[in-house]
Amino acid sequence: MTQATRVWKGHTDFVRCACAIGDAIVSGSSDMTVRIWNATSGTCDRTLNGHTGSVYCVCAIGDAIVSGSHDKTLRIWNAMTGTCDRTLNGHTDSVNCVCAIGDAIVSGSWDTTVRIWNAATGTLTRTLEGHTGSVFCVCAHGDKIVSGSRDSTLRIWKATTGTCVRTLTGHTDWVTCVCAHGGKIVSGSDDNTLRVWNATKGTCVRTLTGHTDSVYCVCVYGDKIVSGSDDNTLRVWNAATGTCVRTLEGNTDIVWCVCAIGDAIVSGSADNTLRVWTLPSVPPRKKRKQPSTSAPACAAPSPLIDISTQTETTLLQQIQNLQEVPSGQLETISVPVLEILASKLKDAIQNVNELENQCSICLDPVGSNGGSAVVLHKNNATDAHRFCYECITGWQKRGETTCPRCRMDIQNVLKVT
Numbered sequence: 001m002t003q004a005t006r007v008w009k010g011h012t013d014f015v016r017c018a019c020a021i022g023d024a025i026v027s028g029s030s031d032m033t034v035r036i037w038n039a040t041s042g043t044c045d046r047t048l049n050g051h052t053g054s055v056y057c058v059c060a061i062g063d064a065i066v067s068g069s070h071d072k073t074l075r076i077w078n079a080m081t082g083t084c085d086r087t088l089n090g091h092t093d094s095v096n097c098v099c100a101i102g103d104a105i106v107s108g109s110w111d112t113t114v115r116i117w118n119a120a121t122g123t124l125t126r127t128l129e130g131h132t133g134s135v136f137c138v139c140a141h142g143d144k145i146v147s148g149s150r151d152s153t154l155r156i157w158k159a160t161t162g163t164c165v166r167t168l169t170g171h172t173d174w175v176t177c178v179c180a181h182g183g184k185i186v187s188g189s190d191d192n193t194l195r196v197w198n199a200t201k202g203t204c205v206r207t208l209t210g211h212t213d214s215v216y217c218v219c220v221y222g223d224k225i226v227s228g229s230d231d232n233t234l235r236v237w238n239a240a241t242g243t244c245v246r247t248l249e250g251n252t253d254i255v256w257c258v259c260a261i262g263d264a265i266v267s268g269s270a271d272n273t274l275r276v277w278t279l280p281s282v283p284p285r286k287k288r289k290q291p292s293t294s295a296p297a298c299a300a301p302s303p304l305i306d307i308s309t310q311t312e313t314t315l316l317q318q319i320q321n322l323q324e325v326p327s328g329q330l331e332t333i334s335v336p337v338l339e340i341l342a343s344k345l346k347d348a349i350q351n352v353n354e355l356e357n358q359c360s361i362c363l364d365p366v367g368s369n370g371g372s373a374v375v376l377h378k379n380n381a382t383d384a385h386r387f388c389y390e391c392i393t394g395w396q397k398r399g400e401t402t403c404p405r406c407r408m409d410i411q412n413v414l415k416v417t
Contacts, residue, residue, distance in 0.1 A: 004250045004275035005264075010035055010044045013054075014254075015268030017067075020261040021060035021079055027257075027268055028055030034067050036079065037274070039261055046082040050075055053094070057107075061100035061119055068095030068107055076105075076122065086122040090115055093134075101140040101159055108135030114147050114157065126162045130155055133174070137187075141180040141199060148175030148187055156185075156199060166202045170195055177218045177227075181239060186225055188215030194227055196242070208237050210244040217258045221265050221279070228255030228267055236279065248277055 013030035020026075024045070025037040034048035034055055053070030060066075064085070065077040074088040074095055093110035100106070104125070105117040114128035114135055133150030140146075144165070145157040154168040154175055173190035180186075184205070185197040194208040194215055213230035220226075224245070225237040234248040234255055253270035260266075264278045 004248070004267075005278050006042050006276040007250075008037060008042045008044075008274040008276070009272070010037075010047075011272050011274075013272060014256060014270040015272060015274055016055060016256045017057045018257045018259045018266055018268045018274060019058050019060055020259055020266075021063075021065060023261075024079075025259070025261060025266050025274070026058050026060065026065050026079075027274055028058045028067055028069075029268075029272075030054040032069070034058060034065065034077065036065075036082070039264075039266075039276075042276070048077050048082050048084070050084045050087075056094065056096050057098045059098045059100055059105075061103075061105060064119070066098050066100070066105055066119075068098045070094045072109075074098060074105065074107055074117070076119065088117055088122050088124070090117075090124045090127075096134065096136050097138045099138050099140050099145075101143075101145060104159070106138050106140070106145050106159075108138045108147055110134040112149070114138060114145065116145075116159065116162070128157050128162050128164070130164045130167075136174065136176050137178045139178050139180055139185075141185060144199075146178050146180070146185055146199075148178045148189075150174045152189070154178060154185070154187055154197070156202075166199075168197055168202050168204070170197075170204045170207075173214075176214065176216050179218050179220055181220050181225065186218055186220070188218045188227055190214040192229075194218060194225065194237070196225075196239070206242040208242050208244070210235055210237075210247075216254065216256050217267075219258050219260050219265070221260045224279075226258050226260070226265055228258045230254045232269075234258060234265075234267055234277070246279065250275060 011027065011029040011031050015027050015029050017028040018025055023039050025039050027035050027037065032051045032053060032055060035044050036046040037043065038045050051067065051069040051071050055067050055069050057068040058065060063079055065079050066074055067077065068074045072091050072093060072095060075084050076086040077084055091107065091109040091111050095107050095109050097108040098105060103119055105119050106114060108114050112131050112134060115124055116126040117123065118125050131147065131149040131151050135147050135149050137148040138145060143159055145159050146154055147157065148154045152171050152173060152175060155164050156166040157164050171187065171189040171191050175187050175189050177188040178185060183199065185199050186194060187197065188194045192211050192213060192215060195204045196206040197203065198205050211227065211229040211231050215227050215229050217228040218225060223239055225239050226234055228234045232251045232253060232255060235244050236246040236248065237243065238245050251267065251269040251271055255267050255269050257268040258265060264276050266274055266276050268274050
């Protein structure tokens with residue numbers, strides 16, 4: 001259990017939302033105000049008044065603050081002066097969520113729509129319709145928008161056209177929060193769980209269980225995921241394994257919001273406070289095993305292999321050189337040989353560099369910590385598994401993998417029994 005290092009008091013009702021802007025924290029509350037806090041001293045430097053209903057969401061866009069409210073409006077505030085520069089009207093019910101994507105503002109509402117606004121002019125540029133229930137959360141994911149709804153689904157929208165390109169199903173209750181984590185999407189729900197999704201395929205790759213009540217907020221903190229819940233706690237999760245590594249206790253009511261700033265996280269609660277948590281440093285990951293000097297020689301590695309740069313003859317010769325690899329010695333094969341081998345397992349592998357650059361198991365960026373990519377059984381532009389060297393060797397040692405087909409491919413070519 002970890003206790004908060006600081007408690008900030010000032011709001012007179014539930015703290016519903018928080019975000020970082022520079023070295024400050026911005027919070028919104030059911031007391032209808034937005035407050036700007038000095039993250040170092042914890043003092044409230046400014047209170048922004050103007051909304052006539054609870055403030056449910058805040059975000060930063062450039063040096064401005066955007067807030068959304070039960071009063072059905074969004075407001076754009078000058079963070080330096082605290083003045084409201086613009087009010088955005090269009091939603092027909094409470095504005096529950098807001099995020100920035102490029103120079104645009106995205107909002108979601110109880111009216112079931114997602115709306116895109118021009119931040120400079122405050123004009124509505126597009127309305128996204130498709131959810132059959134209130135929209136509770138939105139986030140930017142590259143050039144796309146992700147929304148979560150009372151209809152228990154998430155939708156991925158193309159920001160430039162407003163078209164829904166994918167619907168993610170799996171949660172069994174309202175989807176209340178969402179954030180992007182590298183090449184993955186993380187969502188929280190009233191079903192008490194968080195889910196990690198492969199955005200390209202629309203599949204759930206991991207379910208995080210541990211909270212005993214609704215999950216209302218989620219953010220990324222380094223290589224960790226932090227969530228807050230109606231069970232009055234925050235939980236810190238290892239994004240690679242999905243295990244809960246720490247529970248943060250101290251709030252006496254619902255944890256509505258969480259955000260990261262520097263080496264700390266800040267949470268807001270129905271107990272009217274914000275709390276600052278500084279977590280112990282995370283031990284470094286085990287260093288990857290260096291390839292053996294007895295491994296077959298080949299060209300210097302590149303983080304990803306584009307098969308179009310290799311000739312058929314060259315690839316076949318390099319694979320033939322592997323045929324006498326002893327059983328159980330996968331860890332001695334050099335990383336670049338694994339890359340080429342994996343690329344050749346399916347003749348259809350093309351344009352590997354266009355795929356998301358993350359290990360399908362640990363979610364780390366491929367190429368981090370000295371690792372390189374291994375790509376298996378690609379069938380089309382959206383169906384492939386990519387692994388880092390550490391995960392692929394770990395599977396061989398344990399004799400297991402989450403994908404039987406990947407395991408079969410490795411065993412067949414390397415003669416691993």
